Amino acid sequence: MSERIEGVKKLFTSKSTRVETNRGESYYADLFEKCQARLKELRENGPINRLDFSEVLSENGVDRRDFMKWVSATTAMLMLPPMFSPLVAEAAELMNRAPVIWLELQDCAGNSEALLRSDGPKIDEIVLDIISLEFHETLQAASGFQAEKQLDDAIETFKGKYLLFVEGSIPMGMNGQFGTIGAGAETFYDHLMRVSKDAAAVIAVGSCATFGGVPAASPNPTGAVGVMDVVKGKPIINIPACPANPANMVGVVLHYVLTGQVPELDSLLRPKFAFGYRIHDNCERRAHFDAGEYVEEWGDEGAKNNFCLYKMGCKGPMTFNNCSIVRYNEAVNWPIGVGRGCIGCSEPDFWDKYAYERPMADAKIKAPTGGVEKSVDEFGLGLLTAAGIGIGIHAVASAVAGKKEDGGEA
Amino acid sequence: MIKLIEKIEGEAKLNFSFKDNKIDDVSVDFMSTRHVEDILKGKTPLDALVINPRVCGICGHAHLIATVRALEACYEDIQISNKAKIIRELTLTFELIQNHFKWFYLTIFPFFGVKQEIAKALYPTQLMGKAIAVFGGQYPHTSYAIVGGVVCEVTNMDIIKVQRYIDETTDFFEKNVLSIQNSDLKTLNTLNDLSHVKGDLRDILKKIEQNDWQNLGKSYDRFIAFGESSYFKKGKSIKTRVTQNLAIDDVKETDSTTSFAKSVHYHDQYYEVGPLARAMIGKNPLIKDAHRRYGDSIFTRILARVYEIPQLLEHTKILIESLDLSEPSYIKPEVDISQLNAVGISAVEAARGTLIHKVEIEDLKIKSYEIITPTQWNLCGGHEQNLGVSQKAMIGLDNVKLAEMVFKTFDVCSVCTTH
Numbered sequence: 001m002s003e004r005i006e007g008v009k010k011l012f013t014s015k016s017t018r019v020e021t022n023r024g025e026s027y028y029a030d031l032f033e034k035c036q037a038r039l040k041e042l043r044e045n046g047p048i049n050r051l052d053f054s055e056v057l058s059e060n061g062v063d064r065r066d067f068m069k070w071v072s073a074t075t076a077m078l079m080l081p082p083m084f085s086p087l088v089a090e091a092a093e094l095m096n097r098a099p100v101i102w103l104e105l106q107d108c109a110g111n112s113e114a115l116l117r118s119d120g121p122k123i124d125e126i127v128l129d130i131i132s133l134e135f136h137e138t139l140q141a142a143s144g145f146q147a148e149k150q151l152d153d154a155i156e157t158f159k160g161k162y163l164l165f166v167e168g169s170i171p172m173g174m175n176g177q178f179g180t181i182g183a184g185a186e187t188f189y190d191h192l193m194r195v196s197k198d199a200a201a202v203i204a205v206g207s208c209a210t211f212g213g214v215p216a217a218s219p220n221p222t223g224a225v226g227v228m229d230v231v232k233g234k235p236i237i238n239i240p241a242c243p244a245n246p247a248n249m250v251g252v253v254l255h256y257v258l259t260g261q262v263p264e265l266d267s268l269l270r271p272k273f274a275f276g277y278r279i280h281d282n283c284e285r286r287a288h289f290d291a292g293e294y295v296e297e298w299g300d301e302g303a304k305n306n307f308c309l310y311k312m313g314c315k316g317p318m319t320f321n322n323c324s325i326v327r328y329n330e331a332v333n334w335p336i337g338v339g340r341g342c343i344g345c346s347e348p349d350f351w352d353k354y355a356y357e358r359p360m361a362d363a364k365i366k367a368p369t370g371g372v373e374k375s376v377d378e379f380g381l382g383l384l385t386a387a388g389i390g391i392g393i394h395a396v397a398s399a400v401a402g403k404k405e406d407g408g409e410a
Numbered sequence: 411m412i413k414l415i416e417k418i419e420g421e422a423k424l425n426f427s428f429k430d431n432k433i434d435d436v437s438v439d440f441m442s443t444r445h446v447e448d449i450l451k452g453k454t455p456l457d458a459l460v461i462n463p464r465v466c467g468i469c470g471h472a473h474l475i476a477t478v479r480a481l482e483a484c485y486e487d488i489q490i491s492n493k494a495k496i497i498r499e500l501t502l503t504f505e506l507i508q509n510h511f512k513w514f515y516l517t518i519f520p521f522f523g524v525k526q527e528i529a530k531a532l533y534p535t536q537l538m539g540k541a542i543a544v545f546g547g548q549y550p551h552t553s554y555a556i557v558g559g560v561v562c563e564v565t566n567m568d569i570i571k572v573q574r575y576i577d578e579t580t581d582f583f584e585k586n587v588l589s590i591q592n593s594d595l596k597t598l599n600t601l602n603d604l605s606h607v608k609g610d611l612r613d614i615l616k617k618i619e620q621n622d623w624q625n626l627g628k629s630y631d632r633f634i635a636f637g638e639s640s641y642f643k644k645g646k647s648i649k650t651r652v653t654q655n656l657a658i659d660d661v662k663e664t665d666s667t668t669s670f671a672k673s674v675h676y677h678d679q680y681y682e683v684g685p686l687a688r689a690m691i692g693k694n695p696l697i698k699d700a701h702r703r704y705g706d707s708i709f710t711r712i713l714a715r716v717y718e719i720p721q722l723l724e725h726t727k728i729l730i731e732s733l734d735l736s737e738p739s740y741i742k743p744e745v746d747i748s749q750l751n752a753v754g755i756s757a758v759e760a761a762r763g764t765l766i767h768k769v770e771i772e773d774l775k776i777k778s779y780e781i782i783t784p785t786q787w788n789l790c791g792g793h794e795q796n797l798g799v800s801q802k803a804m805i806g807l808d809n810v811k812l813a814e815m816v817f818k819t820f821d822v823c824s825v826c827t828t829h
Contacts, residue, residue: 110467179442221445299740328548335547
């Protein structure tokens with residue numbers, strides 16, 4: 001198994017999955033027609049639950065205008081041209097046609113918390129409400145045997161059609177006994193195998209379900225692995241980060257409703273619309289990086305002026321995620337916003353490699369080759385640090401340049 | 411028979427046995443674990459600041475604050491600015507408040523023939539999450555506290571935002587939970603004073619009375635709290651007698667053969683922790699009156715937890731008033747933490763009660779790390795001669811549904827419990 005995990009990490013460095021933001025007119029025209037046909041079919045199928053989208057929106061105090069703003073932003077997030085906006089709006093209204101089952105395995109419930117709206121922009125959350133959540137251990141009122149029966153019913157009714165969301169890693173140590181569920185003490189592994197068998201696709205939410213997460217941190221006492229390490233023969237979509245951003249969960253479901261397909265993925269099976277860019281590329285402190293203005297020590301003048309956190313160990317240049325755009329808690333803030341650098345929580349192994357904000361030089365990460373302005377898959381796990389080295393040189397050079405200007409010595 | 415009790419947060423398995431139509435034994439088992447304490451072993455001390463909030467997605471902020479305080483306790487002398495202390499206490503308090511709301515509307519409501527009020531649970535939760543995000547960047551799982559202070563440089567604009575979130579939450583509470591101005595809380599001293607007050611809390615209390623459940627779910631009437639703050643006092647209360655002398659070193663854990671959760675005791679005795687414990691130790695008049703009438707029953711326990719919300723909200727306003735933004739957020743410790751060979755212990759009051767962290771640093775690494783969570787205190791099983799707090803409260807009841815309700819008044823946070 002460890003070989004497989006290493007294999008996946010190596011894959012990450014392949015050059016196969018560049019982000020293409022413009023695929024040409026004929027591609028989009030064709031896709032548009034397919035989406036229209038898909039939505040028409042869904043509409044004819046009828047809803048699974050009775051929630052009416054526009055009613056729920058108005059109950060939550062969201063008017064049409066807010067909704068359309070969200071639609072434009074989401075269309076852009078999914079990397080579709082503006083002509084798709086009406087289809088995205090329609091897909092959002094038809095989200096209750098996609099049955100969802102949500103499993104919690106070896107986790108901290110943090111992603112469910114995210115779903116419980118501790119964070120995430122408002123309309124995304126409402127859209128998550130609309131999804132036909134057929135089974136969710138945390139959110140449903142039923143418990144025990146009753147809950148198990150509900151799960152069996154949901155699998156039977158929506159055989160081959162439901163999206164399976166998985167939160168938490170799978171402990172493989174001690175024959176899976178580190179995590180069991182239900183009165184029959186079914187191991188998390190058996191549980192996942194049983195429920196994923198009839199799923200249309202499996203969506204691993206959060207860093208534990210994708211890469212093993214904190215439970216897999218060295219020495220990985222429970223033998224924790226991610227979904228893609230054990231589930232085979234199914235489309236798998238990874239939405240890492242700790243916690244995963246609800247906007248990205250919605251994006252995946254919406255894409256599925258809209259096209260009937262999983263979104264385009266990178267080699268770590270992450271949707272490119274969310275993980276196609278680095279935190280660094282869209283960081284609000286990027287200008288300070290370019291200007292060579294850094295926080296050198298917590299609480300210094302740089303910190304007070306929101307300078308770049310790279311020298312404090314920020315992993316934004318080597319972390320692929322859209323937090324710098326989507327942010328957290330209804331876009332109130334995000335870690336870099338309060339002056340704490342990115343810890344790379346959507347990258348494999350962050351728990352061992354990046355855990356504390358060690359500056360790159362102290363982080364004991366193998367230095368590869370490469371530069372700052374590379375696209376996704378030319379940056380690998382190791383490669384990412386290439387950026388580190390490149391940036392490191394820039395950081396020193398720019399600091400020298402900055403000093404010279406300050407002191408007027410040059 | 412086995413009755414599964416699931417969720418709201420994580421899973422616990424309750425195994426009841428009956429004798430003469432009454433529950434005469436119940437085991438409480440937690441069935442999943444991650445061994446976080448083993449993961450911390452051998453890691454750089456500061457890694458704990460990133461790993462520990464992830465022990466729990468529900469009360470992870472309490473874990474962050476407990477971690478940073480445990481690490482700081484390794485120093486003989488370390489300076490933390492008042493500003494940093496206050497900001498940490500604010501974010502921790504926000505987490506408590508949102509947990510209380512969620513528990514009341516999602517966990518407690520369904521037991522009283524009322525549907526879960528998801529919208530009511532989530533609205534204040536969202537506001538409090540945003541308030542934490544202003545200081546901490548995100549919620550859950552922020553790591554904004556560092557040894558020596560906090561990273562955020564707060565502006566007046568941030569303060570205005572946070573004040574608005576507090577006001578909106580207060581507003582929500584007054585309109586929905588208890589129809590009394592928070593500023594008039596001092597006029598509530600007895601249960602009779604509650605009679606003219608309306609709201610969801612009042613409705614639930616009435617339902618308890620209508621069902622004649624006021625005396626349900628009593629345990630040892632023994633309470634403990636180790637976390638101290640500008641609001642909470644440490645101490646223990648045994649049948650209303652409160653003493654402040656506590657030795658945190660005497661808190662011990664014992665392994666269980668059937669469950670991944672260890673049980674926790676103080677001088678070989680089990681104690682209840684949480685809002686009711688805090689109110690008894692802090693001698694809150696209203697809660698003391700409820701206790702005088704109904705003892706440590708579900709009535710008093712539910713009232714104590716929900717009634718903590720407005721008091722904490724009022725306290726956050728006072729804390730914000732006392733913030734001096736010109737103080738430093740961070741004061742660099744004279745020695746780097748990795749240079750220390752020392753043991754540090756901390757205790758904080760999390761939503762469900764006392765959370766204890768203990769770290770031992772040696773040769774630049776964490777040598778050992780021990781985490782004792784509130785749910786361990788309340789829900790872990792003992793044995794026949796020495797029953798755990800929740801076991802004691804459930805035994806003698808005549809049906810599983812009631813037992814489940816009693817169990818959930820303590821609130822299950824199982825991911826945290828087994829860590």
